[in-house]
C-alpha cells in the first residue's frame with residue numbers, strides 16, 4: 407500500500423458509529439436485563455481458541471470449519487522461526503561469477519548457501535521438537551526427517567542442474583519448509599458455544615448447582631461472502647444451558663427467553679420454526695440419514711454439485727438447499743419426524759406442549775437441520791422482517807454430548823445465538839431503531855466569569871446524568887445557539903456576565919424558542935425532571 411493510499415475497514419467488517427451505537431447499547435442493555443430475569447449469568451470467553459476446539463465441535467464437514475475460519479499459527483520468536491523466515495525469503499544471488507553446470511563453480515556458489523541455511527533450520531527444528539518448543543506432532547517429526555534427506559539430494563544435484571532447475575528445487579523446498587508447524591493453530595471464534603463448553607469443563611462447572619445458565623455477547627468471525635446482514639466480523643448475543651437434565655421444559659424456556667427479549671425490543675413479524683433431528687442411533691437419526699442417502703442417490707443426477715457431494719458427507723444438509731430446482735425433489739423425501747425413536751418423539755411432543763403452555767407461537771419445519779454438527783433433538787430458528795435473504799435472526803438447538811466430546815463429563819446442553827447485526831437491521835426496518843440523538847443541554851457562555859460558572863454548571867448537570875456540551879472557547883450567543891441546534895441539543899443554557907451576577911440563568915428550549923429564568927438549584931431540578 408502506498409503511503410498516500412487510504413486505509414479502509416477490511417471487507418466484511420465495518421465501523422459501528424453514533425448515533426446507531428446508541429441502539430446497539432439499548433439492545434445489549436435490554437439483553438442484560440431480560441437474561442438476568444431468567445437466571446442467566448454473563449460469561450466472557452476469549453476471542454480466539456485452539457482451532458481444534460471448533461473443528462471438533464462444529465464438525466469438519468461444515469462450511470464454517472471447511473471454509474470460513476480465520477486461523478493463524480501462534481509461536482514465540484525462536485531460532486527455528488528466524489531460520490524459517492530467512493529461508494522463505496531467500497533468493498539466489500545474481501552477481502556470482504562462473505559458469506553454472508556440471509563442472510562450473512557458479513551453481514554451487516549460488517545455491518549452496520540455501521542448503522547450508524536449510525541444514526541449520528533442520529538442526530534447530532529437531533532440537534526444538536525434542537525439547538517440546540514446537541508441537542510434537544507426527545507430521546512435524548516426519549517433515550523434519552524428510553527435509554534432511556531432501557537437503558542432501560538438493561546439495562548433491564546442484565552442480566548438475568541449470569539455474570532454472572535449481573530455482574524450481576528451492577521453491578519446492580520452501581513450500582515444504584513452510585509446512586513445519588512452529589506453534590499452536592488458533593482461530594478467531596466463529597461462534598461461542600464451543601468456548602462455553604470448554605469453559606464449563608475447565609472450571610468444573612458440573613460441580614455448581616445445575617443447570618448452569620450462561621449468556622454472552624460479542625464479535626464472531628467467519629469468512630463468508632459479505633452482503634446485507636452477512637459480515638465477516640459480526641456480533642452475537644447468545645445463551646447456553648448446561649447440566650444434567652434434558653427436560654423439554656428447558657428447551658421451551660430457552661426459546662421463551664429469546665421471544666421475550668425480541669418482544670421487549672419491539673421486534674415485529676418474527677417467525678419461530680422448530681424441528682427435532684433426533685439422536686445419533688440406528689433406530690433414530692442414523693437410520694433416517696441412511697434412508698435419506700439411499701433416496702438421494704436415486705435422484706443424484708438431478709441435484710446440484712453441492713447436494714451431490716453432501717449425499718456422501720452429510721445428507722441432512724441437502725434439506726437446507728435453497729436451489730430452486732431441488733425444492734420439488736426435496737419435498738418428496740422421507741421426513742425425519744416419521745423416523746424418530748420413541749424417546750425423541752416424546753421429547754419433541756413435550757417441547758410443543760411446553761411452548762403452548764408458555765403461549766409461544768411456532769411453525770414446524772422438518773427441513774430445519776442447522777449447519778453445525780453438534781445438534782441433536784430440538785433445533786430452532788427465528789426469522790425477522792426486512793432482512794432479505796439473510797433473514798435468520800436467531801438459531802439454536804440442543805447439543806447433548808458436546809461437552810463429553812470435548813473431554814468433559816456427560817452433560818446435556820441447549821442454547822441459541824442471535825445475530826445482533828441482523829436484529830438491529832430488522833429493528834431499523836420496522837421503525838423501532840430510533841435513538842435519542844444529541845445533547846440535553848448546550849451551554850452558551852460569554853466572558854471569563856461566565857466560563858468558570860459554566861464549568862461548574864456542566865459538572866453539576868453531568869453528575870445528575872444530564873448530557874452537556876460545553877464549548878471550549880467563547881462564542882457569540884447567535885453562533886452558540888446555531889451550533890446547539892446543529893448538535894440536536896434540547897436546551898441552551900445562556901450564561902453571560904448579567905446571568906452570573908444576578909444568579910438568574912436563562913434556559914432556552916430550542917424546539918419552540920421559549921425562554922425561562924431559573925436560579926441554579928431550581929434549574930438543576932427542572933433539567934433532572936426533563937432529562938431523557
Ligand code: HAM
Nearest residue numbers: 597599636637640798799800801802803821822823825
Ligand atoms: P448460527 O446459526 O451459525 O448458530 O448463528 C446464529 C446467528 O448468528 C444466525 O442466525 C445469524 O443471525 C447470525 N450470523 C451467523 N453468521 C453471520 C454472519 N456472517 N453475519 C451476520 N450474522 C451472522 C450458532 O452460531 C450457534 N453457536 C448457536 C447456538 C448456540 N446453538 C446452540 N447454542
